[in-house]
Amino acid sequence: MSARIYKPAKTAMQSGLAKTENWLLDYEPASARETEPLMGWTGSSDMLSQVKLWFATKEEAIAYAEKNGIPYRVFEPHPRAMSKKSYSDNFKFGRIGTWTH
Numbered sequence: 762m763s764a765r766i767y768k769p770a771k772t773a774m775q776s777g778l779a780k781t782e783n784w785l786l787d788y789e790p791a792s793a794r795e796t797e798p799l800m801g802w803t804g805s806s807d808m809l810s811q812v813k814l815w816f817a818t819k820e821e822a823i824a825y826a827e828k829n830g831i832p833y834r835v836f837e838p839h840p841r842a843m844s845k846k847s848y849s850d851n852f853k854f855g856r857i858g859t860w861t862h
Contacts (some may be wrong), residue, residue, distance in 0.1 A: 762809060764788050766822045767836035784822045786814040810838070 762769040764786050771781050788809040796803055816822040819835065850856070 762788055763832040763834060764826055766819065766833050768819075768838040769806065770838070784816045784819050784825065786816065788812060788823045806829060832845055 765788075766784060766786050768783070769785055771778055778851060779836055788807075790805065790810050791807045794803045794805045804858065814825070816821070821834065823833065825831075
C-alpha cells in the first residue's frame with residue numbers, strides 16, 4: 762500500500778486558494794469501489810482510502826512516511842499560468858479577436 766504526497770489543486774468551484782497551501786498524504790486505493798445493489802451507493806472495503814493527513818511542508822510529509830515505513834510517491838505541483846487582465850481590455854479599440862455579442 763503506497764501513499765501519494767502532493768499539493769492539491771484548487772477546485773473549479775473556488776476562486777480563492779483555500780486548502781491549496783498544505784501538502785496532503787493519502788493512500789492509493791487497494792481495491793476498486795463497488796456499487797451496493799439495493800441503494801446504489803458506492804463503497805469500498807479499503808479503510809485506508811479514508812485517511813488524509815495534512816502537512817505544512819513536503820519535507821514533513823516525507824519524514825512521516827519514512828518514519829512509519831510507508832512507501833510513497835511525491836507529485837510536484839504545476840505552476841499556475843496567470844496573465845494580468847483588465848475588464849477594460851474587453852472594449853479597447855485594437856482588441857485582437859472577434860466580438861461575440
